[in-house]
Amino acid sequence: MSKAKANTQPDSVISIHGLRKSFGDLHVLRGIDLEVKRGENVAVLGRSGTGKSVLIKIMVGLLKPDAGKVIVLGQDVETLRDKDLDAFRQKVGFSFQSSALYDSMSIRENLEFPLVRNVRNLSRAEINEAVEKALADVGLSQTINQMPSELSGGQRKRIGIARTLILKPEIMLYDEPTAGLDPITSIEINNLINDVRERLGATSIIITHDLTCAKTTGDRVAMLLDGKFERVGPFDEVFSDPDERIQQFYNYKFVN
Numbered sequence: 001m002s003k004a005k006a007n008t009q010p011d012s013v014i015s016i017h018g019l020r021k022s023f024g025d026l027h028v029l030r031g032i033d034l035e036v037k038r039g040e041n042v043a044v045l046g047r048s049g050t051g052k053s054v055l056i057k058i059m060v061g062l063l064k065p066d067a068g069k070v071i072v073l074g075q076d077v078e079t080l081r082d083k084d085l086d087a088f089r090q091k092v093g094f095s096f097q098s099s100a101l102y103d104s105m106s107i108r109e110n111l112e113f114p115l116v117r118n119v120r121n122l123s124r125a126e127i128n129e130a131v132e133k134a135l136a137d138v139g140l141s142q143t144i145n146q147m148p149s150e151l152s153g154g155q156r157k158r159i160g161i162a163r164t165l166i167l168k169p170e171i172m173l174y175d176e177p178t179a180g181l182d183p184i185t186s187i188e189i190n191n192l193i194n195d196v197r198e199r200l201g202a203t204s205i206i207i208t209h210d211l212t213c214a215k216t217t218g219d220r221v222a223m224l225l226d227g228k229f230e231r232v233g234p235f236d237e238v239f240s241d242p243d244e245r246i247q248q249f250y251n252y253k254f255v256n
């Protein structure tokens, strides 16, 4: 761990070097490098199937890389096991592409679930308070006794984010937070992501192919092309690049 730390820039909370991952002959990640500072929001952009979800899964230890290093909060993710991995996953919140709510549980029960599983010795009053706060943070206090099936797609996404936030993570990883949502609801989610950063001081990686989401939430965007971050920087800088692949992506998707 110390060796890996030595390679990391001092203010980085996420440090990725030479990351590679293939599935058989499919070379998905071909040498990814990225440094993310505390409190920064980085939007990872790329077309479908370019490996964005694979990257996020490697970052939380759900997939093993073939080569390279992923250091998150000073820890080499690949080496984490058992209790250390559990503790790590409390500090790194992962908001799934599907909201991943339990359909048979009420919103209150969905939010209680990670707390009861991960935090010991909480009183009933503390659990209630945490659930109420998390719901208020995403503007959905009124849904506490409803079932997921009674909510809209946008509301389910926000509840999914609240369920991740309830453990007060230092890092939030959002996988396609606006996928399948109408433009207005997408804007609400983008605002929520920015709000989370301001209120919790969380560092976030936002995986998306929604350019509006990337522009609104990312201090920087990292453009995944052919298995590498070909361009990393402020949105306008990255998309002023005349590279045909970048312009094709921009012109096809961006409506504003």
Ligand SMILES: Nc1ncnc2c1ncn2[C@@H]1O[C@H](COP(=O)(O)OP(=O)(O)OP(=O)(O)O)[C@@H](O)[C@H]1O
Binding pocket: 023, 026, 028, 046, 047, 048, 049, 050, 051, 052, 053, 054, 055, 209
């Ligand atoms: N466990 C796995 N086994 C085999 N192939 C996989 C596995 N996970 C991902 N892949 C392949 O890796 C490639 C990248 O997948 P990934 O889900 O990361 O794409 P993505 O950029 O997130 O796409 P989308 O925007 O559509 O969600 C795809 O071709 C996918 O089929």
